[in-house]
Amino acid sequence: MGLLSKVIFFPISGPVAGIRWSLNKVVQVAEEELTDDAPVKQELMELQMKLELGDIDDAEYVEREAALMARLREVRAWREKFGKATSGGPVRVARDADEGEE
Amino acid sequence: MSEPHSVETELSSPAAADGGKYVYCIIRSDRQRDFGAIGIGGGQRVATVAFKDLAAVVSDTPIVIYDPTRENVLAHEFVNETVMREHTVIPMSFGTVFRSVDDVTELLRSTYQAFSDVLDKMQDKIEFGLKVLWDRDRVVTNLERENDEIRRLKDEISRHTASSTYFARMQLGRLIEGALEEMSARYVADVHDALKQVAVASRSNKPIGDRMILNAAFLVDRAQEQSFDERVKETSRRYEELLTFKYSGPWPPYNFVNIKLKLEKAD
Numbered sequence: 001m002g003l004l005s006k007v008i009f010f011p012i013s014g015p016v017a018g019i020r021w022s023l024n025k026v027v028q029v030a031e032e033e034l035t036d037d038a039p040v041k042q043e044l045m046e047l048q049m050k051l052e053l054g055d056i057d058d059a060e061y062v063e064r065e066a067a068l069m070a071r072l073r074e075v076r077a078w079r080e081k082f083g084k085a086t087s088g089g090p091v092r093v094a095r096d097a098d099e100g101e102e
Numbered sequence: 103m104s105e106p107h108s109v110e111t112e113l114s115s116p117a118a119a120d121g122g123k124y125v126y127c128i129i130r131s132d133r134q135r136d137f138g139a140i141g142i143g144g145g146q147r148v149a150t151v152a153f154k155d156l157a158a159v160v161s162d163t164p165i166v167i168y169d170p171t172r173e174n175v176l177a178h179e180f181v182n183e184t185v186m187r188e189h190t191v192i193p194m195s196f197g198t199v200f201r202s203v204d205d206v207t208e209l210l211r212s213t214y215q216a217f218s219d220v221l222d223k224m225q226d227k228i229e230f231g232l233k234v235l236w237d238r239d240r241v242v243t244n245l246e247r248e249n250d251e252i253r254r255l256k257d258e259i260s261r262h263t264a265s266s267t268y269f270a271r272m273q274l275g276r277l278i279e280g281a282l283e284e285m286s287a288r289y290v291a292d293v294h295d296a297l298k299q300v301a302v303a304s305r306s307n308k309p310i311g312d313r314m315i316l317n318a319a320f321l322v323d324r325a326q327e328q329s330f331d332e333r334v335k336e337t338s339r340r341y342e343e344l345l346t347f348k349y350s351g352p353w354p355p356y357n358f359v360n361i362k363l364k365l366e367k368a369d
């Protein structure tokens with residue numbers, strides 16, 4: 001029976017395990033993308049450079065900056081959802097009674 | 103090239119939730135200072151929170167996350183620029199908010215030694231930013247005119263039919279890419295060499311956009327400020343035709359001091 005069940009289920013358990021693994025991978029990649037603010041910050045720096053070089057005018061800068069800020073806030077919301085640290089915002093300070101100077 | 107001085111502090115556990123403090127930088131000062139109503143969030147009063155001979159330069163703030171908008175970032179930078187006229191500063195990264203004066207004092211207390219060491223090292227040092235850009239299309243046009251092999255390939259491509267030029271085109275593309283990389287590396291090295299004699303340290307950051315070939319920060323002794331300035335101008339004149347220099351500063355040593363506060367969500 002043991003051997004038989006293995007033979008019967010093997011073709012199924014193989015691919016199923018594979019699918020679960022790749023789903024996990026997809027979720028992980030999605031999470032990383034949703035919570036990564038580096039591309040937005042890169043775009044913000046590029047935008048500032050364009051303004052500085054006169055490639056775009058002030059009005060266009062303001063408009064595109066607002067869009068980038070909205071994306072940053074979205075990333076921040078996702079980071080909070082996934083329990084990741086956000087940059088900026090309040091800092092909590094540890095107080096350890098017997099902690100000496102570092 | 104020197105690595106940034108790193109200070110890592112673990113910050114966690116609850117704190118009193120009274121008036122928040124936005125922290126701009128750490129300085130050495132044994133008396134209360136008032137830098138005026140220039141703070142982030144619409145001209146908050148900027149003052150100091152002291153611990154021994156160290157002081158954090160702060161202004162009142164609600165407990166919020168500041169978006170790095172131009173307005174906010176400029177406010178942050180303006181305070182640091184004002185303070186550094188009279189002090190050596192350790193700049194905090196943009197958007198650092200503490201929940202109370204006590205928390206700020208605790209930061210100074212727990213990292214007193216590290217801050218003191220970094221302040222000693224940064225005594226009378228300032229930072230300058232230098233971005234170098236080129237007009238890629240113009241450089242390519244120059245290349246096509248001056249590089250014999252590139253010119254020969256171009257001629258060949260323009261004389262032949264489409265089928266036979268495929269490989270010539272590929273080869274041309276590769277040649278141009280290679281030549282561009284070589285030129286960019288040479289310019290960057292030239293600029294670096296010219297400036298490193300008058301700088302204490304330098305650091306290259308990732309170029310922004312496709313026109314930039316150098317995005318560097320230089321740590322300069324205040325006594326050398328003028329020599330550095332002259333050297334930058336001299337170098338930019340030498341490359342007037344080819345390169346655009348974007349020179350900024352003096353800044354607090356953002357690129358040479360790296361204070362990492364481990365941030366935790368404060369609820």
